[in-house]
Amino acid sequence: MADKLHATAPIGAEAISANGLRLALAPLAEAASLGAFAGSGRAELLACVRAEFGVDLPQTPKAVTTADGLVTFLWCGPSQWLALAPAEASGPSGASSGGQGLMARLRASCGAVCALSAQGDSRTALRLSGPGTRAVLSRLVPVDLHPRAFRAGDVALTLAGHIPVIVRHLDDQPEACELLVFRSFAASLFHDLHVAMTGHTS
Amino acid sequence: MRLTCPFCGSRGLEEFTYRGDALVRRPAADTSLQTDAQAWTDYVYLRDNPAGLHSELWYHGVGCRSWLVVTRDTRTHRVDDVRAASAVAAERSGGAA
């Protein structure tokens, strides 16, 4: 029997801190994309997700998290969403039960009304936090990140420099953002963010 | 130049790709190349080049990946209208999106 390849981390770097900011991987246990089928698929998908997860899929660029904190749904375009199960999310039973079985849950509850694809190997999540997160991110991201325009739960699909990213504002107390990036760009984005954090160009 | 995506809001040009004249229509499938070559020539090669309002397709590839129909003044780059191509198509066919 052939040996399995070792899983490698998308970036080699440990979490870094600079100027009161912290940049770290925010590992995902599972991720999946949902694309509603044409016709009545969209309405049916909304109903299925509401029944299984107790939340309404966002209709605008926003994220919504289930009451138990285990799953977050991100708007990803009209009739498209990304479901994320963070690895560190702790379920009602405590420990890190978060995320396991997301794909199975989705398949059982809404597999008939949407195109469902595992994205765990596609996207990597980075978390930038600390005072000045918005200002640092503004050095790379061309959308308005001012608190009046970009609040907790808001999502933007855009560019960080030349790298396509999905930015999600998590919180203002303390300030924190999550960036979803294609795995092969993760190291490059990590580097760019590090440079932005230190305020230098390289 | 900036475009206001109906889904994502105001974004810079670097997020979009120009995809040509939005008014071009493919001839019906049974249009003969022998008897109606002009219809295919028009469709494949011939484009208006208006000095003024132009209806054009743009793709928001970095954002929501929607196709958009943009009405732009070619003399000034003033953008008068941006709509989802799906909505424009639904309106044209008289059906739902």
Ligand SMILES: [Zn+2]
């Ligand atoms: Zn868009």
